[in-house]
Amino acid sequence: MQRRVALVLATAVAFATLAGTTHAASPVFDVNRDFYPYYPSLIKWDKSTLDFTPPSVCQGCHEKQYKEWTGSVHQLAFQDPVYQGELNKAVKAVGHEISRQCEGCHSPAGVVTGEIKGPGNAGLSEMALAGVSCDICHSVSGTTHWQTPSHEPENGSFILAPGAETKDGPRFVKRGPFTPSAECGGGFHDCVESPLHLQADLCASCHQVYHYDAHFPLEATYLEWKHGPYAQRGILCQDCHMVETQAFLKAADQFAKPQRGEYRHFFNGANYLLSYLAAGAARKAGNQEQAESSMKQYAMAVDRLKSAASVEIIPNYHKGELTELQVRVKNLRAGHNLPTSLTNVRQMWLEIVAKDEAGRTILNSGQAGPDGSLPANARLFNSDGIGEDFHFAVDPWVVTSFSRHDTIPPRGYKDVHYGVPPLKGVKKLNVEVKLRYRQADQKLAEALLKAVPKDIDLKKTYGLTAVPPLPVVDMAVQKVAVTPRQPGR
Numbered sequence: 001m002q003r004r005v006a007l008v009l010a011t012a013v014a015f016a017t018l019a020g021t022t023h024a025a026s027p028v029f030d031v032n033r034d035f036y037p038y039y040p041s042l043i044k045w046d047k048s049t050l051d052f053t054p055p056s057v058c059q060g061c062h063e064k065q066y067k068e069w070t071g072s073v074h075q076l077a078f079q080d081p082v083y084q085g086e087l088n089k090a091v092k093a094v095g096h097e098i099s100r101q102c103e104g105c106h107s108p109a110g111v112v113t114g115e116i117k118g119p120g121n122a123g124l125s126e127m128a129l130a131g132v133s134c135d136i137c138h139s140v141s142g143t144t145h146w147q148t149p150s151h152e153p154e155n156g157s158f159i160l161a162p163g164a165e166t167k168d169g170p171r172f173v174k175r176g177p178f179t180p181s182a183e184c185g186g187g188f189h190d191c192v193e194s195p196l197h198l199q200a201d202l203c204a205s206c207h208q209v210y211h212y213d214a215h216f217p218l219e220a221t222y223l224e225w226k227h228g229p230y231a232q233r234g235i236l237c238q239d240c241h242m243v244e245t246q247a248f249l250k251a252a253d254q255f256a257k258p259q260r261g262e263y264r265h266f267f268n269g270a271n272y273l274l275s276y277l278a279a280g281a282a283r284k285a286g287n288q289e290q291a292e293s294s295m296k297q298y299a300m301a302v303d304r305l306k307s308a309a310s311v312e313i314i315p316n317y318h319k320g321e322l323t324e325l326q327v328r329v330k331n332l333r334a335g336h337n338l339p340t341s342l343t344n345v346r347q348m349w350l351e352i353v354a355k356d357e358a359g360r361t362i363l364n365s366g367q368a369g370p371d372g373s374l375p376a377n378a379r380l381f382n383s384d385g386i387g388e389d390f391h392f393a394v395d396p397w398v399v400t401s402f403s404r405h406d407t408i409p410p411r412g413y414k415d416v417h418y419g420v421p422p423l424k425g426v427k428k429l430n431v432e433v434k435l436r437y438r439q440a441d442q443k444l445a446e447a448l449l450k451a452v453p454k455d456i457d458l459k460k461t462y463g464l465t466a467v468p469p470l471p472v473v474d475m476a477v478q479k480v481a482v483t484p485r486q487p488g489r
Contacts (some may be wrong), residue, residue, distance in 0.1 A: 041104025372442030
């Protein structure tokens with residue numbers, strides 16, 4: 001018996017050892033650090049003797065595009081004070097090496113050249129501060145989406161090749177979506193037609209943000225688009241985010257691709273908060289023209305949000321009596337889920353108020369408090385992040401899964417049901433529903449802005465002595481009058 005027990009135990013240990021060895025040799029998310037030298041950023045740099053070209057140089061020949069890009073979320077990607085606050089917290093929590101995951105997309109040139117060594121803007125070159133500049137997008141020569149640890153686009157999985165060594169010496173090479181003319185580049189750089197610049201894969205590299213080590217998708221905007229109807233009909237990221245509002249509406253409603261002359265370098269989306277802060281900074285610096293340009297970006301972002309969704313109020317009756325109000329929220333025009341990006345931080349929620357004919361409140365939910373906080377019964381369309389211990393978490397370096405993921409797919413909808421109390425003596429119920437949006441929870445935004453590096457003076461740069469209430473956009477508003485008894489009963 002003892003020999004049999006010993007044999008069983010020895011066999012179990014052998015299998016356990018083999019299993020452990022196999023798991024260690026073949027992890028699900030295998031990382032080739034030689035292939036990705038800037039890990040956890042997945043950028044690759046085809047280095048030549050030529051350096052990156054600052055946007056002020058590009059401005060000389062491309063004034064129109066430069067003005068459109070200036071003040072855009074791409075231009076401000078690294079300088080964004082909310083991002084800098086998050087970056088500063090991340091470095092303190094997990095170290096600067098890990099923070100390259102963020103920096104690789106917010107300032108690619110600053111990462112591959114090694115210029116960025118920590119949070120803050122002090123002492124950095126124009127190129128590093130320029131974030132996602134002209135020379136970044138137009139130097140992308142390919143992607144490594146299939147080679148990433150997740151085998152999906154993530155954390156900057158693109159290849160930068162701003163120059164090339166030729167038999168005639170080093171040459172700048174810039175890539176674009178169309179066949180170049182003979183005069184393209186003006187002798188300063190060569191021009192190459194790039195089919196990649198006509199694909200959403202170009203954007204996917206940075207609009208898929210995964211946990212730096214667990215490779216969990218914190219943001220999966222590209223996959224939301226790819227698995228939806230807009231990808232099926234060939235409407236790309238560029239067709240909605242590189243055009244003005246009217247062209248966007250046409251692309252979203254009719255699946256009609258914009259004309260070549262309609263594309264712009266605004267890169268406009270839902271981040272109106274960054275444009276709002278940038279306008280304040282420009283006014284503080286005395287640059288009224290830039291302030292007006294930033295407010296145009298702000299208005300475009302708000303217009304997109306207001307056109308993205310709709311709400312419908314449906315009264316439900318039981319035995320002739322009104323028992324609940326059903327609110328249907330539709331994603332009308334976003335080619336990805338609504339909301340997208342950091343869905344555990346973004347706040348899109350329903351506010352509902354129902355009053356009787358005398359103005360007495362019968363039902364209410366979702367009203368923000370004086371401090372900007374939302375009540376526990378507010379119906380949010382977002383995600384709840386959890387860490388490895390399966391407890392609630394919001395920091396992106398902690399979140400490794402979602403306990404709840406409740407966003408609305410493109411052209412899809414979600415229903416919310418509100419129970420109605422007995423309405424004795426009530427003749428009419430006036431109902432108003434708002435779909436509201438802000439970039440983040442008020443307290444979270446305050447914490448991030450308070451965490452900005454010391455070299456960023458919010459008062460000096462933005463005129464902020466305290467964190468103001470975050471702007472809230474009413475994406476959709478619907479009002480109806482409902483009878484407590486079912487019509488015809």
